[in-house]
Amino acid sequence: MKHPDRRSFLxxxxxxxxxxxxxxxxxxxxxxxxxxDMFSSLGRASxxxxxxxxFVQLSDSHVGFNGPPDPLGTRAFERAVExxxxxxxxxDLVLFTGDLTHDTEDKDVHAQRMKQFQEISQKLNVPMxxxxxxxxxxxxDGGALYREFFGESYYSFDHRGVHFVALDNVSRxxxxxxxxxxxxxxxxxxxxxxxxxxxxxxxxxxFDLRPDWEWFTSDGDDVMNVLxxxxxxxxxxxxxxxxxxxxxxxxxxxxxxxxxxxFPDPTGVxxxxxxxxxxxxxxFKNLGLRTVSFNGxxxxxxxALSIKDIELTAREFRGINGVQQLLRxxxx
Amino acid sequence: xxxxxLTKPALITALCVSGLLALTGxxxxxxxxxxxxxxxxxxxxxxxxxxxxxxxxxxKLRLHSEDVTHGFFLxxxxxxxxxxxxxxxxxxxxxxxxxxxxxxxxxxxxxxxGNMNMTIVVE
Numbered sequence: 001m002k003h004p005d006r007r008s009f010l011x012x013x014x015x016x017x018x019x020x021x022x023x024x025x026x027x028x029x030x031x032x033x034x035x036x037d038m039f040s041s042l043g044r045a046s047x048x049x050x051x052x053x054x055f056v057q058l059s060d061s062h063v064g065f066n067g068p069p070d071p072l073g074t075r076a077f078e079r080a081v082e083x084x085x086x087x088x089x090x091x092d093l094v095l096f097t098g099d100l101t102h103d104t105e106d107k108d109v110h111a112q113r114m115k116q117f118q119e120i121s122q123k124l125n126v127p128m129x130x131x132x133x134x135x136x137x138x139x140x141d142g143g144a145l146y147r148e149f150f151g152e153s154y155y156s157f158d159h160r161g162v163h164f165v166a167l168d169n170v171s172r173x174x175x176x177x178x179x180x181x182x183x184x185x186x187x188x189x190x191x192x193x194x195x196x197x198x199x200x201x202x203x204x205x206x207f208d209l210r211p212d213w214e215w216f217t218s219d220g221d222d223v224m225n226v227l228x229x230x231x232x233x234x235x236x237x238x239x240x241x242x243x244x245x246x247x248x249x250x251x252x253x254x255x256x257x258x259x260x261x262x263f264p265d266p267t268g269v270x271x272x273x274x275x276x277x278x279x280x281x282x283x284f285k286n287l288g289l290r291t292v293s294f295n296g297x298x299x300x301x302x303x304a305l306s307i308k309d310i311e312l313t314a315r316e317f318r319g320i321n322g323v324q325q326l327l328r329x330x331x332x
Numbered sequence: 333x334x335x336x337x338l339t340k341p342a343l344i345t346a347l348c349v350s351g352l353l354a355l356t357g358x359x360x361x362x363x364x365x366x367x368x369x370x371x372x373x374x375x376x377x378x379x380x381x382x383x384x385x386x387x388x389x390x391x392k393l394r395l396h397s398e399d400v401t402h403g404f405f406l407x408x409x410x411x412x413x414x415x416x417x418x419x420x421x422x423x424x425x426x427x428x429x430x431x432x433x434x435x436x437x438x439x440x441x442x443x444x445x446g447n448m449n450m451t452i453v454v455e
């Protein structure tokens with residue numbers, strides 16, 4: 001597991017608290033106005049200073065799935081890649097929040113699906129791509145195959161003053177994080193200041209959204225307790241195949257749309273969970289991607305991140321003819 | 333992921349059969365013993381798919397997996413069991429709230445895992 005070393009921690013702590021920390025540590029030197037400039041220059045050079053940047057969240061591409069709710073397979077995923085590459089401002093990174101592939105008990109077929117996922121995602125013109133697994137990637141084998149392709153299923157990294165934490169709540173087969181990962185999370189966050197901007201990305205919701213649809217994490221409250229000490233925490237997750245916003249104390253949770261099919265609004269819907277039917281006139285309806293902008297040093301009372309959800313478009317393709325063209329034309 | 337569509341007559345038949353199974357599946361070894369309800373888990377369904385309990389009455393659920401490991405989760409009744417592959421597990425429950433609840437398999441068991449559930453009615 002990657003863990004922030006002291007050097008990284010100092011950078012993030014200093015950045016998140018602002019230059020005031022440096023003034024406290026070096027009041028005499030900063031009075032001359034020289035060391036402040038030096039720290040700013042070092043921060044810019046290291047790439048970890050607080051500067052505005054944007055990133056993209058993609059989720060639930062389910063590579064390998066093909067069925068009535070989406071007969072187009074990977075078309076939405078490929079369209080999302082195309083849209084990201086056309087964004088006027090290139091994102092610094094893309095986060096995938098699980099269910100990259102659809103499960104199968106044939107390990108070779110599943111490996112082929114993971115390879116296909118990589119082939120499509122490698123077309124993204126971004127400097128960095130990070131992943132967490134979904135239950136369809138890791139639920140049947142404890143995440144063994146996933147780790148072969150994508151590395152550790154939980155980890156953390158720092159980028160331009162934001163601490164990103166990948167949490168795995170699927171590899172234990174049940175919707176849970178587990179004691180070992182919780183202990184790691186406490187240790188990982190233990191070095192950071194209260195105001196450090198933190199982004200948690202995971203697959204399942206970390207709160208009880210719809211437990212009877214398995215939209216929850218059984219030890220999500222334990223995760224929230226670890227996060228309770230921090231003022232700027234954003235949780236990005238997938239699994240529910242629709243956008244959703246929720247607050248737990250000071251923590252903001254955002255679910256992303258999927259890239260395969262959508263589920264209905266969980267509020268007021270009884271009975272079993274059923275996908276929304278495929279709409280031939282709008283083949284990518286309710287599917288999409290999310291852009292997230294980090295606006296720089298968080299101000300008291302304001303959110304460090306701005307969220308924008310974008311529905312996929314299918315360009316000129318509409319109706320049965322459009323869908324047939326989409327199925328035939330691999331370059332759309 | 334997907335639930336097979338049931339026609340109305342089929343649905344009524346299924347509910348009648350499952351209710352009957354629930355009744356016949358309830359056993360008492362002795363008059364004073366706790367009633368036992370047998371529930372079998374097999375990808376991707378529970379059998380029976382509906383049982384009825386009485387609020388405040390203790391019952392024993394005997395859970396058996398016929399294939400892989402399954403879960404048996406229902407937060408309102410504080411049920412959170414794991415049924416290992418091919419094994420049987422017993423859990424005692426005394427429902428304290430009335431209502432109709434959906435119990436799910438919360439141990440990922442394959443492609444249609446998301447639709448593996450059953451109904452528990454507490455009257």
